[in-house]
Amino acid sequence: MASNEEILAGLAEIVNEETGLETEAVEMDKSFTEDLDIDSISMMTIVVNAEEKFDVKIPDEEVKNLKTVADAVNFIAAAQA
Amino acid sequence: MARKVVITGLGATTPIGGDVPTLWANALKGVSGAHTLPDEWVETYNLPVKFAAKASTPASEVLSRVEMKRMDPSTQFAVVAAREAWKDSGIEEVDHDRLAVAFATGIGGVWTLLDAWDTLKEKGPRRVLPMTVPMLMPNGPAAAVSLDLGARAGAHTPVSACASGTEAMHIGLELIRSGKADVVVCGGAEAAIHPMPMASFAAMQALSKRNDDPEHASRPYDIDRDGFVMGEGAGALVLEAEEHAIARGATIYAELAGTSVTADAYHITAPDPQGLGATRALKAAMFDGLIQPEDVVHVNAHATSTPVGDKPEYTALRAALGSHLDNVCVSATKSQMGHLLGASGAVESVLSVLAVYHRKAPVTINLENQDPEIPLDVVVGTPRELPQGSIVALNNSFGFGGHNAVVAIRSV
Numbered sequence: 001m002a003s004n005e006e007i008l009a010g011l012a013e014i015v016n017e018e019t020g021l022e023t024e025a026v027e028m029d030k031s032f033t034e035d036l037d038i039d040s041i042s043m044m045t046i047v048v049n050a051e052e053k054f055d056v057k058i059p060d061e062e063v064k065n066l067k068t069v070a071d072a073v074n075f076i077a078a079a080q081a
Numbered sequence: 082m083a084r085k086v087v088i089t090g091l092g093a094t095t096p097i098g099g100d101v102p103t104l105w106a107n108a109l110k111g112v113s114g115a116h117t118l119p120d121e122w123v124e125t126y127n128l129p130v131k132f133a134a135k136a137s138t139p140a141s142e143v144l145s146r147v148e149m150k151r152m153d154p155s156t157q158f159a160v161v162a163a164r165e166a167w168k169d170s171g172i173e174e175v176d177h178d179r180l181a182v183a184f185a186t187g188i189g190g191v192w193t194l195l196d197a198w199d200t201l202k203e204k205g206p207r208r209v210l211p212m213t214v215p216m217l218m219p220n221g222p223a224a225a226v227s228l229d230l231g232a233r234a235g236a237h238t239p240v241s242a243c244a245s246g247t248e249a250m251h252i253g254l255e256l257i258r259s260g261k262a263d264v265v266v267c268g269g270a271e272a273a274i275h276p277m278p279m280a281s282f283a284a285m286q287a288l289s290k291r292n293d294d295p296e297h298a299s300r301p302y303d304i305d306r307d308g309f310v311m312g313e314g315a316g317a318l319v320l321e322a323e324e325h326a327i328a329r330g331a332t333i334y335a336e337l338a339g340t341s342v343t344a345d346a347y348h349i350t351a352p353d354p355q356g357l358g359a360t361r362a363l364k365a366a367m368f369d370g371l372i373q374p375e376d377v378v379h380v381n382a383h384a385t386s387t388p389v390g391d392k393p394e395y396t397a398l399r400a401a402l403g404s405h406l407d408n409v410c411v412s413a414t415k416s417q418m419g420h421l422l423g424a425s426g427a428v429e430s431v432l433s434v435l436a437v438y439h440r441k442a443p444v445t446i447n448l449e450n451q452d453p454e455i456p457l458d459v460v461v462g463t464p465r466e467l468p469q470g471s472i473v474a475l476n477n478s479f480g481f482g483g484h485n486a487v488v489a490i491r492s493v
Binding site for chain 2 (some may be wrong): 015018019020041042044045048051056
């Protein structure tokens with residue numbers, strides 16, 4: 001089980017790897033599409049990489065609800081619990 | 082009167098140079114880009130052919146990490162070459178609705194396709210990358226170049242095996258002549274030095290097996306030629322309506338005077354032994370460019386170094402140029418960089434343009450005992466000076482499927 005800070009840091013690394021965005025830019029209140037300019041294909045890549053990194057399942061129908069970084073962190077934390 | 086089309090920008094990434102200045106310097110010097118492959122998979126699969134001509138500058142040295150991840154290697158090469166050509170053209174402002182792309186590939190995103198297949202088998206469908214489809218599609222290079230340059234007058238992808246890159250020039254010329262575009266970025270890209278294509282081309286006995294001496298394996302016209310050497314990379318050319326180029330005071334390398342595409346309809350892979358399809362292509366390109374045999378001073382030949390391929394091209398050149406062929410110097414540049422498949426016609430068009438511009442024909446290496454059945458005046462040893470005045474160079478490309486494409490480059 002990882003803390004929310006650890007999940008955020010791990011998620012930021014995945015986002016950086018996929019998009020080249022600085023890890024510091026990946027903050028809790030940021031929207032994936034509006035603020036981070038992440039398209040749907042990159043989002044799916046991030047989701048699959050997050051599944052592997054955090055050993056969780058993120059169902060496809062859940063992805064549209066992950067609007068902000070906080071949504072994703074909270075979902076992963078809940079899934080790990 | 083049809084619009085005149087000129088060439089104002091050149092780009093390339095090849096086994097003998099990661100940019101045009103390096104490519105041209107090496108093409109004049111005569112170096113081999115073929116080397117023993119260091120890759121583990123050569124031994125893993127015990128490939129019968131253990132060498133190839135890899136791009137001398139990896140795309141990762143030019144593109145960003147994120148760009149690399151989102152593009153198949155063939156598209157990476159395309160973008161590298163197209164950016165160089167665009168920069169070289171000096172175009173700063175352009176009507177993007179009048180800017181088109183014609184970027185070819187012979188095989189497409191074979192690395193992406195086969196990597197995804199491995200991932201599916203080993204890790205399941207969830208791990209197959211979401212970018213797989215846009216990365217493997219054969220129009221990937223054309224689409225990426227269109228996106229990179231903001232080219233909105235269409236992005237075309239001729240797929241005609243090893244004639245693809247030259248067919249892209251044909252499409253580009255037509256787009257400008259017909260008034261559908263003012264500027265077209267043409268080219269071809271290929272990245273197929275992967276164990277599966279290497280095994281497939283070897284299975285059909287198309288590749289040289291000179292494993293103990295890769296540098297001397299690609300030997301067009303030599304009596305001991307035993308197949309082609311797989312190469313990779315991309316070439317790109319900026320075509321422009323002459324009035325558009327003149328209006329912005331561009332440096333004009335040459336005129337794209339004529340192009341043609343024909344089909345053998347003879348055999349799926351073997352060339353017509355009489356070279357009839359190639360002859361028709363040569364004559365059609367000359368007709369298209371209002372070119373007489375006497376205008377032609379140089380040919381960049383297709384000449385892949387296969388036992389069966391090199392001779393019909395000679396037969397076709399003789400049929401198209403007649404006795405004047407004896408006054409034409411021929412360069413077989415695949416001797417240096419191997420066969421870049423769908424990119425070869427684009428890179429060889431770049432070399433043909435430079436030959437006309439600098440009035441110098443690049444050298445052919447590894448020609449020790451010329452096949453007596455191919456009595457061409459081949460440029461060996463040192464580059465050949467081309468005459469002053471109005472001159473024309475022809476670039477031939479032929480592909481599996483019986484595709485023939487020819488471009489005629491005229492000095493300005």
